[in-house]
Amino acid sequence: MRSLILLPFLCLSALAEPSREDVLTETLRPYTGPIVKGVDPSTLTGKLMVGYQAWFNAPGDGAERGWVHWSKRHDSFAPGTARIDLWPDLSELTAAERFKTGFELADGRPAEVFSSFKKETVLRHFQWMKDYGIDGAFVQRFPSDLGGVAGLRHCNTVLASAREGANQHGRTYAVMYDLSGLGAGQSLRVIEDWKALRTRMKVTEDPAYLHHEGKPLVAVWGVGFNDGRSYTLDECRKLVEFLKADGCAVMLGVPTGWRSQDRDAVKDPALLEVLALADVLSPWTVGRYRTPADAKRHGEKTWQPDVAWCVERKIDFLPVVFPGFSWANMQDKTLDEIPRLKGEFLWSQFVAAKRSGASMIYVAMFDEVDEGTAIFKCTQDVPVGEGVRFLTYHGLPPDHYLKLTDAGGKLLRGEIPVTEEMPSLERR
16 A cells, blocks of 8 residues: 555646645655664653764665765765764764765775665664664754755654654654754744644654653754854744744754853843753763863753753753864864764763763764764775875774763663773673
């Protein structure tokens, strides 16, 4: 029956660009597949979550978007076009999940990457989350991509695959709207999209969907930053008020300097008024400190007062930790700009978060090779050639940061002692 349902959509695609309604009808369906019980999806408390971008496309993947996020160009991914700094490990992927690039490996073979549009790949990522003790993922959803038919189709397909992966592997997931790139007055796009996810996809009725304080959790990232965003705090307030009126718990991704209104935050009294409406606050820290000593200091000087502010207002606090940072190819910056130190940098943040009193942690990111923050399996066998430069895991196993994240979850839950010395990861 499913092939018969797909036929009209595929025929239309061959003849003309599918309409928005075609895409919504095809991609927004309630989940009817197998359900495996695993982590408790009723609360964010005690959870170690990852950000899941899943924004990668490749020619031939069915999305008809070309090279997206791998390359600076949609029509080519070869030396001189890369926008990623890490190269994913594809050793477990099937032939159907691999897409050849214009790069070459040291032995002359063409280098390959994956596409997030392929369900098999997303399911495997959720299998890795299960294998390495990650409770679930915030599935990123960019409203700036939802305006076009191809972008909408990709986002909906990824969300459906993530939903299936969470259910099959006993994980949890929640929608995170990243407002980056949203134009002024476009917050209605988020509202209409959420209505479609609730009414047509029945996403909040899904057994694996993350709830908090008895309500489905929705994350909105990008409130209060001072980097020249077009949308206003008033638009953010109205969006939060809509989501809460719709019966949701709301997590807000905010600047590091949100409480004191400095560093990366706007100076506006209305900011704290908007943030006080949230159920969970999550300050963004990627690039805000650079060493284990800096991370420890940040935990003491910033996170601890943040937690106190939130406790006073009965708001939960979700600190963000990251393994390192590099965007040499995207921004022509230094390769390995914030060194990982073979995991010591990430571990120092797990310890700082725990000591700050946090009862939940957000790891940024699971799969973001663009800015060198990925924790999923990456390879040492990276492309070579004149002018070609990629970061590796410095001789460590491809799953090193997944193992370390597993240990971070145990630290969060009190299953292992709090110690600044990074634990041995030999057990896997």
